[in-house]
Amino acid sequence: MDFIVVRLGKDSVSNIKKLNETSSVKFKPYTFKFTCKQVESSIKPNCYVFLYIGSDNNKGIPTDWKQGMRALGILKSIDGWENFQSTCVLTIEVFSVFSESLDQFNFLEKSPNLYKHFSKYPIVGVKSSRNNSVQKVNNDIRENSSALLTAISSLYSNFKDDLNLRAPNLLSLLDFIPESDLEVPSNSESKNLVSNKSDTRGENVIYYGAAGTGKSHKINERINLKNAFISVFHAETMNSDFVGSIKPDIYLDDSNKEHLTYKFIPGAFTKAIVESLNHSENHYWLVIEEINRAPAAAVFGEIFQLLDRRKDGRSKYEIDFPDLLCEKFINRELKTPIDRLFIPSNLSILASMNSSDQGVLPLDTAFKRRWSFEYIALNFESGCTQGDLHINLEDGVTGVISWADFASVINLTIGRKGIQEDRHLGPYFISEQEIGQLNILTGKLFMYLWDDVLRHGLRYEVFHKKITTYGQLIKGWEEGEQVFNSDFLIEVRPFIDTSSLLQNS
Structure with missing residues (x-):
C-alpha cells in the first residue's frame, strides 16, 4: 500500500476551512480537487493520502487554524501530469477527518515510542527535508506508515470506525508494536540508518536538481553503505569499467617469482549483481554519481535491456553474458550459478545528475524511460550551509x-x-x-x-x-x-x- 502526504496552504484556504468544519458535525466523505506541481511520476491513483493543513502565508504570521495532520483520504485520479514540473490536478476523496490537527507535539506527547518510527515522515516528521506540496512516503525505517496510523488511532477515537467503513484493508496496520527502540548511532553511521533487509523491491531512480541541493546526500539517506557499490561516471567511463574487463595481474609461483597474467576484474555493476544474488535476504544498492557525465547508454551497453523491471523489482528480461570470462567469473562467485544475466529484485540502482553543467551529456529518451526521476528542489528553509x-x-x-x-x-x-x-x-x-x-x-x-x-x-x-x-x-x-x-x-x-x-x- 502506497501513501502520500499533501500539504494544503495559501491556495487551499477553502479546503482547509471545509476540513475544520466537517470535523465538528456528522461527517460524510467528500471529494475535492487540488492543483499543484512537482508530483513524482511514481505517484499513482488509489494510493492513500494524508492531508496536512499548513500556513496561508510565508511570513510566519499565525493562522486561524491549528496546523498539522488533519485527514486521511484516497487519490482517485491525476489529470494533466506530463512531467515533474507540469501543473496537474489531483482528485482526492476524504473519508476520515480527525478531531483536531495532529502535529509533532501531539505525537511526541502521546506516542513517543511510535513517533521515532515515523520521524522522517513527509512534513510531519522532525527530519523531513522535502518542500513540495505532494510527497510520496518512502516506507523506510523512519517512514513507517503503520506506526503513524497506530499513533493517529490512539489520538482520534473514531479512526478505527472510519477505516472499517471506508478502508478496511488499513485496519491491519493499526497494531504496530515497536520491536525495540531504534538506536541512534554516532558520527557517519547516523547518516546511513537504513535497514539491510530486502523488504522493498528494486528500482531505478535518478535524482536531479541544481548544484548544491543535496542530491548525493539524498541518496546516502536511502542506502546502507555496507550494502552499496558506488561508481562515479566521467567522460572516459566505458562499459568495461562498469561491467568489468580483462586486466593484467601479477602472481607469485611457489618460489616467489613474479609472473604476469591476465584476469577478469569486475566493475561496480558485476560486484553488485554477485552480492545481491548471493544474499537475497538483504537489499543492495548500486549508486552512480554524475550519471550524465558519461554517455550513459553506451556505458550500460547490453545491460540497458535489464533496466525494465517487473512488479517485484526483478528484471523483466534476461540477456546473455557479455563474454565468456564475465560468465565464468560471476558463476564462480555465485552460490547458485545462473544461465543468463538479470538484475535481481533486491538490487536498486540510484543515480545523481545535474543537467545544467557544461560538461554533461544528454540522456536519450529510451534510456530515461527506464528510470524514475526525483527532482531535488531548492529549499533554503529546510536546511543550508550556515555561515x-x-x-x-x-x-x-x-x-x-x-x-x-x-x-x-x-x-x-x-x-x-x-x-x-x-x-x-x-x-x-x-x-x-x-x-x-x-x-x-x-x-x-x-x-x-x-x-x-x-x-x-x-x-x-x-x-x-x-x-x-x-x-x-x-x-x-x-x-x-x-x-x-x-x-x-x-x-x-x-x-x-x-x-x-x-x-x-
Whole structure:
C-alpha cells in the first residue's frame, strides 16, 4: 500500500476551512480537487493520502487554524501530469477527518515510542527535508506508515470506525508494536540508518536538481553503505569499467617469482549483481554519481535491456553474458550459478545528475524511460550551509550577509532573466568547510556565475558594467572595490548586518 502526504496552504484556504468544519458535525466523505506541481511520476491513483493543513502565508504570521495532520483520504485520479514540473490536478476523496490537527507535539506527547518510527515522515516528521506540496512516503525505517496510523488511532477515537467503513484493508496496520527502540548511532553511521533487509523491491531512480541541493546526500539517506557499490561516471567511463574487463595481474609461483597474467576484474555493476544474488535476504544498492557525465547508454551497453523491471523489482528480461570470462567469473562467485544475466529484485540502482553543467551529456529518451526521476528542489528553509560572507558594497566599504540570504538574492536576480532553476545556487553549493575561506567567492562562486550561469550576455545583471574580464573581477574584489551592480546591491542591502559595515582604508 502506497501513501502520500499533501500539504494544503495559501491556495487551499477553502479546503482547509471545509476540513475544520466537517470535523465538528456528522461527517460524510467528500471529494475535492487540488492543483499543484512537482508530483513524482511514481505517484499513482488509489494510493492513500494524508492531508496536512499548513500556513496561508510565508511570513510566519499565525493562522486561524491549528496546523498539522488533519485527514486521511484516497487519490482517485491525476489529470494533466506530463512531467515533474507540469501543473496537474489531483482528485482526492476524504473519508476520515480527525478531531483536531495532529502535529509533532501531539505525537511526541502521546506516542513517543511510535513517533521515532515515523520521524522522517513527509512534513510531519522532525527530519523531513522535502518542500513540495505532494510527497510520496518512502516506507523506510523512519517512514513507517503503520506506526503513524497506530499513533493517529490512539489520538482520534473514531479512526478505527472510519477505516472499517471506508478502508478496511488499513485496519491491519493499526497494531504496530515497536520491536525495540531504534538506536541512534554516532558520527557517519547516523547518516546511513537504513535497514539491510530486502523488504522493498528494486528500482531505478535518478535524482536531479541544481548544484548544491543535496542530491548525493539524498541518496546516502536511502542506502546502507555496507550494502552499496558506488561508481562515479566521467567522460572516459566505458562499459568495461562498469561491467568489468580483462586486466593484467601479477602472481607469485611457489618460489616467489613474479609472473604476469591476465584476469577478469569486475566493475561496480558485476560486484553488485554477485552480492545481491548471493544474499537475497538483504537489499543492495548500486549508486552512480554524475550519471550524465558519461554517455550513459553506451556505458550500460547490453545491460540497458535489464533496466525494465517487473512488479517485484526483478528484471523483466534476461540477456546473455557479455563474454565468456564475465560468465565464468560471476558463476564462480555465485552460490547458485545462473544461465543468463538479470538484475535481481533486491538490487536498486540510484543515480545523481545535474543537467545544467557544461560538461554533461544528454540522456536519450529510451534510456530515461527506464528510470524514475526525483527532482531535488531548492529549499533554503529546510536546511543550508550556515555561515556569513563578507562582500564589497561600494569602494572601500564591506558588509556581512548570511550565505542563505546572499544565494537567495542571486537566485531571484537570475530567475527574473529566465535562467532555469537547475542553474541556480543550491543551499549547499558552498559547504561548511568552505564558508570561512577567504577566497571562497573568487575561487568558486564568482567563477560559476561568470563562466557558466551568466556567460551569455547576462553578467551585468549581477556584476558592475566596468568589469570586462574575470581577471578584472578578481582584482577589483581583492582591492575592495565595488564589483556588483547598483540594482543588485539595492536588493542585497536589506539583508546586510548594519553593525558589520566596515570602512576599509
